[in-house]
Amino acid sequence: MVFAIGTKVRLIHTDDQGVVEDWLEHDLIAVRFWGSDELDEEVRVRPDGRVSLPFVDEVVAAGRTVEAERLCHSLHAYFILPGDAAAPILYQVDRLRDGGSFATRRVTAVQHGRPIFNAALSFHRDEPGLDHAVPAPEAVPEPEAVTSEVDLARQIADRIPERFRASLTGERAIDYRPIDPINPFEPLATDAELKVWLQASGELPDDPIVHQALLAYASDYGLLGTALRPHARSVFDPRIMAASLDHAMWFHRPFRADGWLLYATEGPSASGGRAFTRGTVHDREGRLVASVAQEGLVRLMDA
Numbered sequence: 001m002v003f004a005i006g007t008k009v010r011l012i013h014t015d016d017q018g019v020v021e022d023w024l025e026h027d028l029i030a031v032r033f034w035g036s037d038e039l040d041e042e043v044r045v046r047p048d049g050r051v052s053l054p055f056v057d058e059v060v061a062a063g064r065t066v067e068a069e070r071l072c073h074s075l076h077a078y079f080i081l082p083g084d085a086a087a088p089i090l091y092q093v094d095r096l097r098d099g100g101s102f103a104t105r106r107v108t109a110v111q112h113g114r115p116i117f118n119a120a121l122s123f124h125r126d127e128p129g130l131d132h133a134v135p136a137p138e139a140v141p142e143p144e145a146v147t148s149e150v151d152l153a154r155q156i157a158d159r160i161p162e163r164f165r166a167s168l169t170g171e172r173a174i175d176y177r178p179i180d181p182i183n184p185f186e187p188l189a190t191d192a193e194l195k196v197w198l199q200a201s202g203e204l205p206d207d208p209i210v211h212q213a214l215l216a217y218a219s220d221y222g223l224l225g226t227a228l229r230p231h232a233r234s235v236f237d238p239r240i241m242a243a244s245l246d247h248a249m250w251f252h253r254p255f256r257a258d259g260w261l262l263y264a265t266e267g268p269s270a271s272g273g274r275a276f277t278r279g280t281v282h283d284r285e286g287r288l289v290a291s292v293a294q295e296g297l298v299r300l301m302d303a
Contacts, residue, residue, distance in 0.1 A: 006237050042062050064209075065093050066103040068232075070123040072212050076248045077119035087111050133252065133288035134280070136262060141198035142261045143284075146177040174218045175201050184225075184234035192267035194226045200258040214257040215281065215290060216249055224296040227267030227275035241299040245274070248293045255281075255289040265292075273299045 089111050096104040100181040102124050153168040177197040198218050224242045235242045265279035275298045281290040
């Protein structure tokens with residue numbers, strides 16, 4: 001299975017039969033199931049197609065090389081080089097291990113002959129065991145009472161740089177609803193914390209790996225911005241160079257990405273031009289479904 005947005009994307013991996021590859025060209029996210037054409041789905045993204053989905057392809061590409069009952073329980077990824085939205089991406093999946101309970105895959109995204117992203121993913125067959133989790137944050141408003149980020153962006157559209165305006169004010173694949181948002185052009189110093197409700201903008205198929213892929217994509221949201229809050233800065237500050245360096249994620253329990261999820265993030269450290277951030281994801285019933293950690297570049301351009 002592969003997701004493609006407005007450009008040709010090539011997925012390649014090896015199996016017992018040799019090399020398997022496919023080409024897609026869509027202005028939708030296309031969900032393709034080999035051998036089960038009746039399950040094919042398409043999920044619309046914003047019209048301009050200017051979306052980066054660094055994790056969606058990786059999780060799905062790797063997931064389709066393991067048995068269906070084994071789901072991704074962890075991923076560790078590195079952003080190596082910027083991607084080119086106008087060029088094809090080749091995804092190479094290496095089988096590292098197929099054990100009795102676990103399987104491990106390595107995925108490399110290649111563009112212009114150079115690796116731009118790599119990830120290691122581990123898959124596990126569910127089994128009974130101990131069960132506990134930290135509770136969801138308290139005193140959080142329901143998502144229906146929170147303004148969507150698109151609506152917030154439209155209120156300040158005249159201040160958004162033109163190259164970002166259409167993508168930030170148009171329809172999105174994920175509906176983000178930040179709690180206690182800041183004005184990114186007039187930020188005030190606050191705690192290094194952010195909570196946001198999120199869900200896919202459309203209904204998704206029942207395949208669990210599709211929901212994991214969409215949440216992996218969504219989990220990059222706002223992390224570095226959280227670390228900038230105590231310094232009254234934002235990612236729109238021309239004095240800041242911000243970029244994700246690495247990203248880790250753990251999936252704890254089943255969930256649906258087309259239902260509301262509460263993403264609580266914090267930035268406990270910033271030093272040496274880097275910021276460390278982390279987050280937890282709870283479903284609407286309060287169950288902990290995933291955890292996230294990321295380090296990013298937050299370079300002061302006026303230093």
